[in-house]
Amino acid sequence: MCLAVPARVIEKRDNDQAIVELGGVTKEISLALVDGVEVGDYVIVHVGFALTRLDAEEAQRTLALFAEMSELVPDGSAP
Amino acid sequence: MSEIKKGYVRPLDIKHGRVDMSHGSGGRAMAQLIEELFLPAFDNVFLRQGNDGALLPPLPEEAGRMVVATDAHVVAPLFFPGGDIGCLSVHGTINDVAVMGAKPLYLAASFVLEEGFPLADLQRIVVSMAAAARAAGVPIVTGDTKVVERGKGDGVFIATTGIGWVPHCVELSGDRARPGDALLLSGCIGDHGMAIMSQRESLAFDAPIESDTAALHELIASMLACGADIRCLRDPTRGWLATTLNEIARQSQVGMMLDEAAIPVKPAVDAACEFLGLDPLYVANEGKLVAVCAASDAERLLAAMRAHPLGRAAAIIGSVHADPHQFVQMKTRFGGRRIVDWLTGEQLPRIC
Amino acid sequence: MKYVDEFRDGELAKVLAASIARNVDPARSYHLMEFCGGHTHAISRYGLNDFLPPAVHMVHGPGCPVCVLPIGRIDLAIQLALERGAILCSYGDTLRVPASNGLSLLKAKARGGNIRMVYSSADALKIARDNPQREVVFFAIGFETTTPPTALAIRQAHAEGMKNFSVLCNHVLTPAAINHILASPEVRQYGTVPLDGFIGPAHVSTVIGSRPYEGFAAGYRKPVVICGFEPLDVMQAILMLVRQLNQGRAEVENEFTRAVTRDGNLKAQALVAEVFETRDSFEWRGLGEVPSSALQIRAAFADFDAERRYGLSYAPVPDNPACECGAILRGLKKPQDCKIFGTACTPENPMGSCMVSSEGACAAHYTYGRYKDIEGVTA
Numbered sequence: 001m002c003l004a005v006p007a008r009v010i011e012k013r014d015n016d017q018a019i020v021e022l023g024g025v026t027k028e029i030s031l032a033l034v035d036g037v038e039v040g041d042y043v044i045v046h047v048g049f050a051l052t053r054l055d056a057e058e059a060q061r062t063l064a065l066f067a068e069m070s071e072l073v074p075d076g077s078a079p
Numbered sequence: 080m081s082e083i084k085k086g087y088v089r090p091l092d093i094k095h096g097r098v099d100m101s102h103g104s105g106g107r108a109m110a111q112l113i114e115e116l117f118l119p120a121f122d123n124v125f126l127r128q129g130n131d132g133a134l135l136p137p138l139p140e141e142a143g144r145m146v147v148a149t150d151a152h153v154v155a156p157l158f159f160p161g162g163d164i165g166c167l168s169v170h171g172t173i174n175d176v177a178v179m180g181a182k183p184l185y186l187a188a189s190f191v192l193e194e195g196f197p198l199a200d201l202q203r204i205v206v207s208m209a210a211a212a213r214a215a216g217v218p219i220v221t222g223d224t225k226v227v228e229r230g231k232g233d234g235v236f237i238a239t240t241g242i243g244w245v246p247h248c249v250e251l252s253g254d255r256a257r258p259g260d261a262l263l264l265s266g267c268i269g270d271h272g273m274a275i276m277s278q279r280e281s282l283a284f285d286a287p288i289e290s291d292t293a294a295l296h297e298l299i300a301s302m303l304a305c306g307a308d309i310r311c312l313r314d315p316t317r318g319w320l321a322t323t324l325n326e327i328a329r330q331s332q333v334g335m336m337l338d339e340a341a342i343p344v345k346p347a348v349d350a351a352c353e354f355l356g357l358d359p360l361y362v363a364n365e366g367k368l369v370a371v372c373a374a375s376d377a378e379r380l381l382a383a384m385r386a387h388p389l390g391r392a393a394a395i396i397g398s399v400h401a402d403p404h405q406f407v408q409m410k411t412r413f414g415g416r417r418i419v420d421w422l423t424g425e426q427l428p429r430i431c
Numbered sequence: 432m433k434y435v436d437e438f439r440d441g442e443l444a445k446v447l448a449a450s451i452a453r454n455v456d457p458a459r460s461y462h463l464m465e466f467c468g469g470h471t472h473a474i475s476r477y478g479l480n481d482f483l484p485p486a487v488h489m490v491h492g493p494g495c496p497v498c499v500l501p502i503g504r505i506d507l508a509i510q511l512a513l514e515r516g517a518i519l520c521s522y523g524d525t526l527r528v529p530a531s532n533g534l535s536l537l538k539a540k541a542r543g544g545n546i547r548m549v550y551s552s553a554d555a556l557k558i559a560r561d562n563p564q565r566e567v568v569f570f571a572i573g574f575e576t577t578t579p580p581t582a583l584a585i586r587q588a589h590a591e592g593m594k595n596f597s598v599l600c601n602h603v604l605t606p607a608a609i610n611h612i613l614a615s616p617e618v619r620q621y622g623t624v625p626l627d628g629f630i631g632p633a634h635v636s637t638v639i640g641s642r643p644y645e646g647f648a649a650g651y652r653k654p655v656v657i658c659g660f661e662p663l664d665v666m667q668a669i670l671m672l673v674r675q676l677n678q679g680r681a682e683v684e685n686e687f688t689r690a691v692t693r694d695g696n697l698k699a700q701a702l703v704a705e706v707f708e709t710r711d712s713f714e715w716r717g718l719g720e721v722p723s724s725a726l727q728i729r730a731a732f733a734d735f736d737a738e739r740r741y742g743l744s745y746a747p748v749p750d751n752p753a754c755e756c757g758a759i760l761r762g763l764k765k766p767q768d769c770k771i772f773g774t775a776c777t778p779e780n781p782m783g784s785c786m787v788s789s790e791g792a793c794a795a796h797y798t799y800g801r802y803k804d805i806e807g808v809t810a
Contacts, residue, residue, distance in 0.1 A: 003356040003469065004576065004634045004660075006434040006690075023350025023432040024287060030553060033579050033699045042434060044637060044690050045354075047522070048551030049580045052637045052696050059434055059689040066443045066663055350432055355550075358476075413662050414441040415478020417799040 004046035006054050009039050020045060091115040096198040103192065103226025113224065116202055120209035125185075125220035133220035135185060143246040148175035151238040156278045157204065161270075161289030164237055165208035167365060170294045172241040173215055177296035178312040178368060180251040180303060181243030186212060188239050189223040193232035204235065215294040217241070249303060255310035256331035260399040261377035263370040265298065265384055266291070266392040268320050269348040272362030276355065288347050293366030298387045305383035307376035313369045321360040323369055324407045325421045334402020337409040337419060341396045361422050371399065434689070438661030439477070447666040448482040454673050460486045463672055464762055465630040466609060468495030468790025469660050475799035477662040487669060490762035491785075491792030493608055494632060496573045496601070497524045498784040498791040499715040499760075502748040504601050505530035507738075508570045511599065512536075512544030515741055518562060519546045520555035521570040528787050529780075531748055536570075552584035559588070559596040568737045569598045576634040578602045578726065579699035582706040585728065585735045599737040600728055603713065605635045606643045607724035611715075612761050613651045626762055628672040630665065631657040633687055640695025644683045652681040659687040706732055714747055716784040717756035751776075754783035759792050766793040773797060 007020035016032040030049045031037050043050035101108035125133040152168040176183040212219050270291040315323040344359045352359050372380050384390030407419045471491050493499050512519040526536045540546040549555050559567035571581040588596045636657045644655045654675035658668035668686045713725030728736040755769035766772045776782040778794050785793035
């Protein structure tokens with residue numbers, strides 16, 4: 001229920017601050033709640049804080065799953 | 080304004096000076112403010128008459144009616160990407176007159192200044208207003224200035240009133256929409272609201288979003304000239320697109336179906352709205368209009384709009400149909416349907 | 432927008448809709464509760480119901496912290512602004528919620544209360560730093576997603592030795608609420624409310640992980656699928672729940688793998704545990720007192736606890752007797768079943784928690800979907 005958006009880290013600053021970018025809009029947020037975030041990573045941002053890194057591979061896998069699921073027959077097995 | 084004794088002791092210190100109570104008292108100080116700050120910017124034959132009101136020439140000869148519109152402008156911040164309260168106040172009232180199908184002819188402007196307001200900022204605003212009025216070809220023919228004590232005003236409030244003339248053959252009204260009519264939008268929505276949001280203290284971000292504030296009367300003139308049967312024109316400013324459409328639906332007692340994919344929104348505005356949990360349909364615009372026209376004329380009207388610089392991104396965004404409940408519905412980009420309702424109050428950024 | 436647009440693809444929606452339709456067992460119906468207001472919002476905003484077969488019923492849960500915030504707590508915030516002269520900082524969501532005496536935070540502002548909208552707890556800290564001679568209170572609401580930012584603010588204030596900052600804490604806990612719903616007699620014993628499975632919260636789970644839901648799945652035999660906020664996520668999660676139910680499974684599955692792990696964000700969890708502890712009980716608007724469902728500030732940070740600092744005492748305020756929010760939040764009734772829905776109770780004039788925020792079941796239905804209740808409304 002919490003509005004959060006995935007945004008790309010484009011710059012890291014002092015005091016756990018960072019600049020993130022989404023669709024051409026940039027905002028300064030805090031990385032204080034996550035460790036090991038690097039420039040180029042995607043993070044989920046909520047009320048000015050990154051809550052977690054977004055796993056790009058998992059994102060691709062999920063998208064592929066959407067398309068794939070239609071191939072499976074109702075009992076879950078592949079055709 | 081009666082005879083002013085020329086030769087003030089010192090010229091106005093526009094660079095460092097501030098508005099004080101004497102500037103609103105009607106005496107020497109106020110006269111100097113008007114003469115040295117307002118008049119140089121607004122200068123025209125009417126203001127040079129130097130009277131309390133402006134004597135205007137007779138109205139156009141073609142049969143028609145006069146239109147008058149008025150608006151107060153209290154925007155904060157006063158200066159924002161793409162504009163300021165000055166040009167906003169000129170464009171806003173010109174547009175209110177123009178969407179009636181009228182040619183805007185004259186503007187009047189009154190200023191309520193807060194004690195302590197920097198004269199440099201006032202000059203910036205006044206110069207911007209003058210430029211906007213000149214570009215639009217609509218002179219500011221008379222005005223007024225008052226000063227309120229510090230803390231009683233947000234820097235400056237501006238109220239503008241505009242007069243125009245609409246020929247009898249033009250009949251635009253919110254109650255003329257009919258089932259089958261097409262809905263057109265002149266360009267991208269949400270620019271102004273998000274440009275303002277980007278300046279507000281609590282929601283700062285560097286986004287390449289500029290206010291779309293603009294005078295639409297020439298675009299409207301070309302739309303009226305193209306021969307399309309236009310039922311109604313509206314500008315979705317404070318009302319936002321959603322409320323504007325609901326108003327027309329209610330006035331005409333019809334329903335509407337929008338196509339979300341057809342509604343133009345700049346990617347940066349989309350992203351900014353995403354960050355804050357806002358819906359572009361409910362964000363302010365200052366240089367856009369909505370048109371309702373007969374279905375058979377939609378393409379022609381669209382072409383006329385796109386031919387004008389302020390209508391390049393114009394699009395047909397939906398249609399009118401019979402609906403006793405007067406709902407404005409929308410087919411979402413995703414495919415499902417939803418209602419686009421009136422908004423309760425100002426949309427506030429969400430956390431959840 | 433990357434990782435947003437792809438999950439809103441209309442073509443994939445049709446594919447998933449077809450999958451759901453194919454997987455639905457014609458002999459039964461599926462009652463799925465989406466716990467989070469964000470999911471309610473997604474379903475309404477994208478018209479997801481148009482894609483679901485009639486056998487699938489979405490039941491809206493309580494998952495909106497604004498909706499379940501008791502009027503009495505807002506009264507406390509208003510008190511702090513109007514009677515104690517504090518600068519009260521609040522998220523935008525809470526500003527319009529009607530409280531007692533015809534007031535809301537917005538109306539209290541009109542009466543002279545120094546009430547500021549903030550986007551983040553960090554903004555509230557800044558206001559406190561900029562106004563050292565004034566008391567500043569941050570009105571903290573939210574589920575586990577929003578709690579770590581509050582914890583950070585308190586810890587920061589403590590580290591800086593700030594003397595004028597405190598937090599009015601209303602943070603609530605998701606698993607406790609789900610448990611409360613599942614444990615309610617109607618659901619558990621009588622089966623009069625069929626609740627077959629849950630669409631689990633997205634960003635709450637980012638913080639707490641998927642592990643906390645394993646207890647419900649096992650204990651109550653109800654499948655849970657943790658789900659992202661985009662419409663395709665929701666459709667995929669519905670498909671996964673339908674399959675689990677068909678196969679008689681009751682597991683915790685994770686659709687939102689791009690942001691949720693089993694453990695969650697341990698750093699954020701540790702921070703929250705450092706600053707907060709669980710309250711014995713807390714009132715949820717519409718649900719009543721729910722044990723172990725909310726947080727309070729630990730004694731070590733008492734200076735930053737507005738309740739202690741100002742000696743506030745909480746007085747519960749009952750809702751309009753005609754209000755059916757309690758039943759609606761538990762999935763026992765629908766908005767349309769409430770006598771005052773759409774008449775006395777509208778988004779402009781909300782009488783209960785479900786109408787108060789745009790994600791409440793009633794508000795979502797009113798704003799986006801009520802045209803479906805009326806016959807003959809077609810495009």
